Amino acid sequence: MHFPDATSSPTRRGKSGHKPFADMAFLGGTVHVLDEGRRVAQALAVIGDTIAAVGSKSEVEGWIGPETKIISTEGRAVLPGINDAHLHAVWFGAQWPRLMFESSDVGWHSRLLCSEQDRIAAIRKAWQELARLGITSYTEPGIGPGEDDGETGCFGTAVLETYASLAGSREQTARVTLLRLFGYLDGPSSIDDYRRGLETPAPSADSRWLSIPGVKIFADGIPPMRTAWTNEPYRDGGHGALLTGDGNEQERLCDFRTMVSMAHERGLQVAVHATGDRTIEEFISVVEKLGGAERLGHYVIHGDLITREQIERLKSARMGIALQPLIADQTADWLAKAVSEATVKQAWPMDKLVGNALNAILSSDAPVASPDWRRVIASAALQLERRDVVVDEGILTELLRMYTAIPAIQDGAADWKGTLEVGKVADICVLEHDPLAIGASALPNIEVDMTMVGGRIVHERAIN
Template sequence: MSSALLGDDADLLLRGGRIHTFDATDSVATAIAVRDGMIVATDAAAEALPAREIVQLDGRTAIPGLNDAHLHAAWLGARWPHLFFSDTPPEEQPTGRLVTTAGERRSALRRAWALLAELGITSYTEPGIGPGEDDGETGCFGTDMLESYVELHREGAQTSRVTLLRLFGTIDGESSLKDFAAGLPVPPPTTDPRWLAIPGVKIFADGIPPMATAWTSDPYPDGTTGHLLTRGDADPLSAFQQMIALAAGRGLQIAVHATGDRSIEEFLTALERAGETPPPPAPHHVVHGDLATPAQIRRAERLGVGFAVQPLIAAHTHSWAAVQLGEARVAAAWPLAEMLSSGALTTLTSDAPIATPDWRPSLDASLALLAADGRADDAATRRRLLRTMTADAAIQDGAATWKGTLELGRVADITVLDEDPCTPGRPFAALQVERTIVDGRTVFARG
């Protein structure tokens, strides 16, 4: 079906290939026209508009720009090319202070943005920046970094749209109720939410299964069960519950790092106990969710809580986690098939620089996890995986009305690939990113 918004010309026309819109019916368009950064016409109506720039797809495939819903861009840019899961040997991994000056912070962000543009990533969530990290080891997560973000944002330097979550504790560490309660009322800087949205907070509930620090019901081989990282005058659980209640009461989006079934359970319970609160600007979500049980996935669905998961970390840490969890529990860890077949919002993310920000091996790792659950590599499965990084990630951003699909009135954030990613049987890793368009502007084109 061809349709158009008002207006009689276009800045940009994409034509001559397959365009997966990822709209509600997964329709495929043959052309789209863009004006002022917005999609204004599709198919024949798009072709009919005189356009200042024409991108001939020549049989290539366009999809909505990819959105990595959990990626530490400042840290990634500061560490690049060194990832935690990579060929870099431990003695060559960067340690200590990575960025000190404003120039270094800006360079780190710009480096990350250039890298993401090359990968076809047009949006991401920066999960956790704030005052608790002002004296942090790396310099990547403190208030200074937030200032660098805002500066570059106001200069119009971004080539990715960013959702930033504030952190009132330490990254991968403890947080105190006192600091959290003191930080929350401080208003975030004023920004254009289409480029730099700051809708909520990140809270670290626990650690990770391979380190025996995920908070679990069943003990690890040494008899421990992990524990909560939140601190207060009373016990860690009541500090955690009060943090959730405070943030929910302010109408903020809440993302909780929770890998163990106990911490996931208590997050959901704390949200229920928070009672009547203003609707959050974007869905609350569990980050990682490694040991989520089927009952918890159904409960999250009922509560409108999502999961931001990392299949590539699962692949990297599987045998390591098996030592702590045993083969039976590790077989039930990373329940991606269960999440995707539920109605709970699920996004596939990299957690870069832990794993590579390259979404292609991440989607191949997702196919492998699904295959272990008997799900076939077919076009429907591939579309489902790509939706988690486009339309569904936009839902997590609270931005589904204006980004994440290639429909009329949505922003023109578009990734062009050499071949159709929905064709089964071929690894995602074999795809080439040919062009990345953000807000109607090409931010990367292969040479």
């Protein structure tokens, strides 16, 4: 199969007074718009970098002119491009093809990138692999001065500058949202460094290709390592602690609250690595006191031990949560050794987070776990089934929205990406089969046939 390049032919206009013809039309498959109405269409037309029409075959046929490239999607599914809202792309590209949970422990703390050339190569590798997966947007969660002397070279300020230099170039095949980091990755931060960081302007770039909406704060560790800040003690005692500052518990809490407030007051998005229920509690409380997240879209990253009550408050405060079901799977045994059985049962409450009108998103945390979103969705579905949720077409549609429409809300970009609606960018993922027809468990076995970003084909599967 060969998909023609959408940008190779200029848009031809019909006779004067007529609407322009499409550059490309997808006909014959199932088009999952993934909008709020969960609309399903049969055809879609693209002009330039934008979706011009979505509807029935006959509606879209009206856009076809002599130069329109027609792509038969018979038996296939057309989805919005996938948005992985928690993916360390530079680190992923530098480590490729290794994944932390699926390879040896060796080499995860050694120097990977030393030069601008190395950084560009890592980013290119990541973009290439993500295009093959149908991923057209991602969030690079945590790049900044705190990691300038970091061991891998994958997270420092230089990386931010490399991204800025590549932003909007033809080789960029995924849109990047980047959160700045003013402390160590998975480590402590100080209020002085944080303040200084906030005062340093971020590089400017076309925000549709490189958007820097806010900051990431590492507030605690992870429950399996007994470093998440929890109410219930770990099996061997201890409650974990906040990573903000180096004072006593009260001082660290005070620094944490100040950090969240400072970014909020500057109109920045705040994403907090928060896994323990006490950390999550404090993050929600401070946002509540600030009057809610509003349009800034503050969100919890991971949220392993979030409680039912906290989920409802998260929703009221208009906060979101970025979940990683594969990590939940791959650390389950480890978690069971650290916390009580009751806590294990309540961890990662997928059943309360899916379809709850909450800005909950699915993500990978690659290269910690696999960036393959098909596996992530299959894993989320399995976790739901274990909690007695029937994963029907409605739930599977929600899981797909958690990888497309909802992360676009988190990116503050829902008005121009995330769904296949007219006027939005033509970021598209074509799958070999319709996920709703085959079910979540079979999703990892179906191929990504094509990936399009802004009307440009960036991946197509070779079929011999």
